[in-house]
Amino acid sequence: MKVKAYIVVLVLALITLTTSCVSREDFFDLANDIINPEIKISYPKSGPGLNFGDVEQYSSKDETITLENSGDIDLIITEIAVTGSAPDKSFFNYSQMPLVVEVGGITTFRVIFKPSALGPKDALITIVNSDSSDDKYSIQVFGFGKQPTGPLISVSLKTNDVSDMNAVDFGSIENGLTSLPARFVIENIGYADLIIRDIFPATNDIHSFIVDDMLTSYTIGAGESSTFDVVFHPLDDDELKSDIVIESNAMNTGNYSIGVNGYGLSSPSTEPDINVIQQGSDPNLLGISGYESFDFGKVYSVNTDTMIFSIQNTGTSQLTVSSISSSKPTIFKEQSLITPAYINEGESVTFEVTFNPGGGPGDEELVAVISIDSDDPDIIEDPYTFEVRGTRTNDNIAKLKVHQDGFYITPDTGIYSFGQKDIDTQTTVSFTLENVGMADLVVDGIDSSNIDNFAITNIPPTVKASESETFEITFKLTEVGVFSSVITIDNSDPDLSSGFVFNVTGGSIYLPKITVYENMDVFEHNTPYKFGSVEVGSTKGPVWFEIKNTGEADLVIDLPILIDVEDSRHFELDTTSIADFVIKKDGSESFYVTFKPDEEGTFHNSSGVAVEFATNDPDRKLFRIRLWGEGTSD
Known part of the structure; x- marks a missing residue:
């Protein structure tokens, strides 16, 4: 993430009309003896100027500068400005300008150093005032942004x-x-x-x-x-x-x-909707036109590499793809889809993009934009665009691709599903490690994060250049549910320093499924229920929520609870009607929520107020209902 270092000078205009003296032991007095009026500035002495020392990146340190009028008439401050190598004027507060300091009076303001990058920083504070002998009083400030120790x-x-x-x-x-x-x-x-x-x-x-x-x-x-x-x-x-x-x-x-x-x-709607994903990644995720980028990594200058993309129609009428183009067709060439292409609702087609880096200097990154014209009516998807990039190399390197029976899996976002199986069965699938590089690929190991359900066997130690080897994953199902594992292939492909990582999933044929209703209407997980405005001391509700098992296997739930935060006292949860925490197919249990504010204010999900309960639904292991209500006086 790009960041800019800045020194924040926040003028708080803390005006104190007093004749009290400022201690010379604690502050460094920069003023000369000037009259009619006379500005005197003092601040903590720490070498030349105001030095904040070392401050962790993203944290802050503040110092107070005291301004005194020791003259015979009022001192008028018209501006406090910051210039230098790291100023950020957007944090000034000019609401009190011009500022008048009466004779013998003082005012203070704070200087805040909040480094957003590492290294030395400096700025110059200039106080523009009505003292004719020192009408632009300057203070040099210094600080050093050091390595943070907290979370980012x-x-x-x-x-x-x-x-x-x-x-x-x-x-x-x-x-x-x-x-x-x-x-x-x-x-x-x-x-x-x-x-x-x-x-x-x-x-x-x-x-x-x-x-x-x-x-x-x-x-x-x-x-x-x-x-x-x-x-x-x-x-x-x-x-x-x-x-x-x-x-x-x-x-x-x-x-x-x-x-x-x-x-x-408006319902019903009849519009097509385009969605584009890379083959081998999760097909059930949204693609965002104009923002996605797909990296081929390093490819030897005389070789080529190919990615396969899927165009999905997630809309409610036929999608027509009229053309696909590349901004650099000699380097990134789209192919294998004849246009116009007609894609029915819920269906998809594929096309390829081939990266041909050609001759030239090594380690040069090349970039192009792929544009897909269609009749999707959304402006942001007219056309649907995404970026492809790759790096030309003249070095002999290994390059790993993983596929299962010709279905290529993408690193990091890739997923392979074993599907639904019977309890107490084992399914073994062979995966291919294909080395499309010019050097032998070293396989340092293949790990599974869930060895109880997904075991790895037959790991090859190396894959020669332009050759392939296989390994196996065995899915063992012993109970109802959906299970997953992260597979990590540690190898010598320079583009995969953290390994080739993908996910595998599998589950039982019969599964529970939770559906929650609020007064007969389906209520989605993690959405708020709004009670509206209720007079303090009054109540609204109870509101009835039904937990129904719309799946094929027993649904197991925990006791619903109110999240224990301060605002939860304004809500009452009644679970006495729950007779069984194991809900059979088509069965249901109910609970009630009442809003009873005891003070004025808005109590809602941003403070964490919610009803939560755990379930054994593999698609919804925790169900949350956020609560929202306002206590009023009348």
């Missing part, structure tokens, strides 16, 4: 930095339907545990954007990452937007905000 947060959409995006656009969706999920990655690029306190839609159309945190780890170690998904579920026939807020203990930002928007269409 970085958020990306798949592999694309969210900070570079204006907003994530979900396009147009029929009201009541749900989009493909946009998957966000939270990475801790700091040096201590990153604690995620909450993730929620915070503004505007909060009911139309749903956060799915089933895969989210709320404590992320240094150098580690976790994911969460957001889906668009429009409830209105209009443009809808919100901000997804991540509350954490990150030093570089307290609350990380991600803009999201989409357009709800």
